[in-house]
Amino acid sequence: MIPDKPQKKVVERIGETFPYLFENADKIIFNQSYTEIPLLKSFESFEKENFSDLLRILCTLGSLNLANEIKTDEKNYFLGEKLRIRKISNTKSSGLLTAKVTPQLENDQKGKSIIDIMDGTTKLFQMEMDYFIIDETSFKRIFESHYHAENTDDFTTSLPNTSIEYLSESEFNITVDEFTRNHCSGHFDNYQIVPGVFIGKCILKNIFKFSADIDLEIDNLELFLNKAMPINTVFNVNVKIMHLSKNLRNYKCTVTDNTTQYGYYFITFKN
Structure with missing residues (x-):
């Protein structure tokens, strides 16, 4: 009897790899409806132009959660179609941030992730990211150049x-x-x-x-x-x-x- 092929980790089913991936991206545990991930940094680490570092982490978190929803062992590429992040609270951040990610898979080619950036119980920001989902074969054809x-x-x-x-x-x-x-x-x-x-x-x-x-x-x-x-x-x-x-x-x-x-x-x- 041929043993079953080991299932790929979710992080192996998206286009991003290290060093672009954030630290411990391969250790995330996914829940049924949402995933809460400690960012291990305070908001001060993401001020001014470093706000883009927060966006980089959140965009990849959205990709990972949608990849987990697809329930396939095949690699897909998640391309951001549009992104919106807005401030919810003017409360000054005082502790380490967490991100609560809720994926919304529309079909095998479109999806969205809604991400709340939390400081304890306070929601500081909410981000919505819409993705095109492209399988590996199609991605190679589209971006051959x-x-x-x-x-x-x-x-x-x-x-x-x-x-x-x-x-x-x-x-x-x-x-x-x-x-x-x-x-x-x-x-x-x-x-x-x-x-x-x-x-x-x-x-x-x-x-x-x-x-x-x-x-x-x-x-x-x-x-x-x-x-x-x-x-x-x-x-x-x-x-x-x-x-x-x-x-x-x-x-x-x-x-x-x-x-x-x-x-x-x-x-x-x-x-």
Whole structure:
């Protein structure tokens, strides 16, 4: 009698691998309706541009929970269609955060994860992430032009250089130098695609730099990407500022290169 083939861990059934994956991603225990995961950090670790580090963890948590719902041993790739995270409570975080993830699997090609970021019993933020779910064969066909057969074990944690071009008090441009394979190691291995949260970190860093004389606090963030962002490409981000009220301002960030528009980041700040 041939023994049953061991079932793959959930972490082996998504496109992300280490070092892009967060620490202990392979040790998560999944419940029936939701999964609660300690993030082992306080909110102070995710302030300013490091807010994108929180998004990176949460997006992968959403992928893992949907992969667990699919109940298959086959690998799937979870591509973010749109992301929205909004502040629920103005209570100052005082302890280590946890994430409560509720997956909503629509079918084998579409899904959503709703994630509450908790400080004890206080809900600080809520995030919704919509995903396209693509099987391995289809992913290879769709993103063939991004494929590179050679693996890389190197990982660069420092992001590319950026610069600001001042246009007016309500508009500026950000230039993001080229990402390399080493920047994106573990993010869809062998597919040279820049994670949206990495561009988001570059954008946030420069917004805080441009508005250094104002005490800004992230209130909500929305992300819509319509095309995969390739490595070895200089990205241009046009940022337009709209004042919604005395204490709220929205930054519309359009990501392009010389020929292609990749998507939008809408970020609202309290000041």
